[in-house]
Amino acid sequence: MSTQPRAQSAMPRVLAFDVFGTVVDWFGTIAREVDALGLGVNGGEFALAWRAGYAPAMDRVRKGELGWTRIDALHRMILDDILERFGIDTLDESARRALNLVWHRLDAWPDSASGLARLRSRFTVCALSNGNLSLLADMARHAGLPWDLILSAEVFRHYKPDPETYLGVCDVFDIAPGQMMMVAAHESDLAAARACGCRTAFVERPLEYGPDSKHPLPADAGFDLRARSIEHLAELLGC
Amino acid sequence: MSTQPRAQSAMPRVLAFDVFGTVVDWFGTIAREVDALGLGVNGGEFALAWRAGYAPAMDRVRKGELGWTRIDALHRMILDDILERFGIDTLDESARRALNLVWHRLDAWPDSASGLARLRSRFTVCALSNGNLSLLADMARHAGLPWDLILSAEVFRHYKPDPETYLGVCDVFDIAPGQMMMVAAHESDLAAARACGCRTAFVERPLEYGPDSKHPLPADAGFDLRARSIEHLAELLGC
Numbered sequence: 001m002s003t004q005p006r007a008q009s010a011m012p013r014v015l016a017f018d019v020f021g022t023v024v025d026w027f028g029t030i031a032r033e034v035d036a037l038g039l040g041v042n043g044g045e046f047a048l049a050w051r052a053g054y055a056p057a058m059d060r061v062r063k064g065e066l067g068w069t070r071i072d073a074l075h076r077m078i079l080d081d082i083l084e085r086f087g088i089d090t091l092d093e094s095a096r097r098a099l100n101l102v103w104h105r106l107d108a109w110p111d112s113a114s115g116l117a118r119l120r121s122r123f124t125v126c127a128l129s130n131g132n133l134s135l136l137a138d139m140a141r142h143a144g145l146p147w148d149l150i151l152s153a154e155v156f157r158h159y160k161p162d163p164e165t166y167l168g169v170c171d172v173f174d175i176a177p178g179q180m181m182m183v184a185a186h187e188s189d190l191a192a193a194r195a196c197g198c199r200t201a202f203v204e205r206p207l208e209y210g211p212d213s214k215h216p217l218p219a220d221a222g223f224d225l226r227a228r229s230i231e232h233l234a235e236l237l238g239c
Numbered sequence: 240m241s242t243q244p245r246a247q248s249a250m251p252r253v254l255a256f257d258v259f260g261t262v263v264d265w266f267g268t269i270a271r272e273v274d275a276l277g278l279g280v281n282g283g284e285f286a287l288a289w290r291a292g293y294a295p296a297m298d299r300v301r302k303g304e305l306g307w308t309r310i311d312a313l314h315r316m317i318l319d320d321i322l323e324r325f326g327i328d329t330l331d332e333s334a335r336r337a338l339n340l341v342w343h344r345l346d347a348w349p350d351s352a353s354g355l356a357r358l359r360s361r362f363t364v365c366a367l368s369n370g371n372l373s374l375l376a377d378m379a380r381h382a383g384l385p386w387d388l389i390l391s392a393e394v395f396r397h398y399k400p401d402p403e404t405y406l407g408v409c410d411v412f413d414i415a416p417g418q419m420m421m422v423a424a425h426e427s428d429l430a431a432a433r434a435c436g437c438r439t440a441f442v443e444r445p446l447e448y449g450p451d452s453k454h455p456l457p458a459d460a461g462f463d464l465r466a467r468s469i470e471h472l473a474e475l476l477g478c
Binding site for chain 1: 359363365371372373375376377379380387388389390393394411412
């Protein structure tokens with residue numbers, strides 16, 4: 001692992017950001033909102049259970065078991081399931097709809113908006129999230145995220161880590177994979193991007209799963225860059 | 240025609256904007272840039288010829304004669320053709336590429352950025368253009384256009400006025416057609432949106448085709464709103 005871009009290659013032109021966990025704090029926002037509802041459950045545990053249903057739900061789409069389904073609908077399926085598991089029967093349809101939209105109003109990490117703004121001075125900065133387009137648009141407005149372009153699995157009709165997503169970004173910008181850098185707090189996302197020929201930047205988010213997290217940060221796994229925040233990434237990239 | 244929203248219906252939630260001509264001044268920008276190249280041709284005539292090739296080129300895609308092809312590539316095909324027709328043989332490959340990108344750096348009309356910003360106070364404001372995504376992202380940065388979301392024919396793999404584009408916007412935002420208002424300086428775009436059940440706002444752009452334009456502004460054609468600028472549209476919509 002290096003903390004500088006590979007000396008032998010030119011800089012990337014486009015930075016594509018994972019969003020949930022990397023740019024915004026899903027755990028903290030959902031835990032606070034669920035706690036505020038006074039449902040008699042631990043908001044943090046509820047947030048973790050909701051998020052835990054996410055990858056399996058997308059895998060059902062990725063394997064063709066479910067047709068194309070947006071994250072909004074997958075989040076709702078998982079929500080209905082965990083409300084039952086947590087023994088909560090006090091939320092009616094409109095309350096469930098409102099709670100499901102918490103994913104549209106997640107708070108950003110403190111360094112995200114300012115770090116993205118710095119990076120835009122030298123790069124085209126886009127989202128590449130499994131979140132659907134309207135979710136990402138609402139979130140950008142809520143959290144003040146200054147994307148040049150919001151790209152989503154919804155555009156490519158494939159969820160990450162399918163190669164169609166990373167290569168789709170390169171296609172949109174008419175660039176070679178080596179001119180795109182994927183930025184994420186998750187090794188699996190970066191490994192899949194690297195397999196497509198893209199560059200990778202790992203952002204450490206030790207609080208992604210809350211203060212009692214059992215998710216250790218990865219050791220060096222061949223990332224081109226490793227940053228402690230998006231502001232730090234901007235510094236590493238000379239912005 | 241009314242200058243107020245229909246009294247019987249609630250306000251739209253999403254405003255989708257046509258871009259070329261409605262938000263940005265393709266004629267003026269291209270005429271100035273071509274004149275500055277000193278090619279010995281009239282920049283305005285060159286701009287009109289380039290634009291005149293646009294609808295027929297898209298129609299080839301819409302009719303299936305050409306597979307899905309981005310506007311960047313269509314603009315380049317038309318450019319090569321008109322350079323020959325204008326008798327210009329002094330532009331090499333890199334000069335042609337650079338000139339083709341003029342569509343990525345079109346200047347906005349003076350009221351566009353401020354009008355869109357006002358409209359965002361009450362509505363979700365998105366682009367719905369036949370321009371490709373990277374073109375629209377570059378243009379938003381160049382002209383300071385504060386879109387909540389950039390949508391494009393490229394997302395829907397259909398060019399306007401195909402209904403898949405207008406209905407695609409409604410699908411992205413999970414709204415009924417009546418909750419979407421299409422905003423454009425072109426009757427045909429609005430007629431197609433209206434046929435899908437969307438609301439319509441006409442923006443007058445008498446200089447779209449230059450100061451010597453032979454394109455008369457339409458008479459009342461059943462638009463929900465008719466505005467003299469995007470600032471005026473914001474006023475009509477109470478922003």
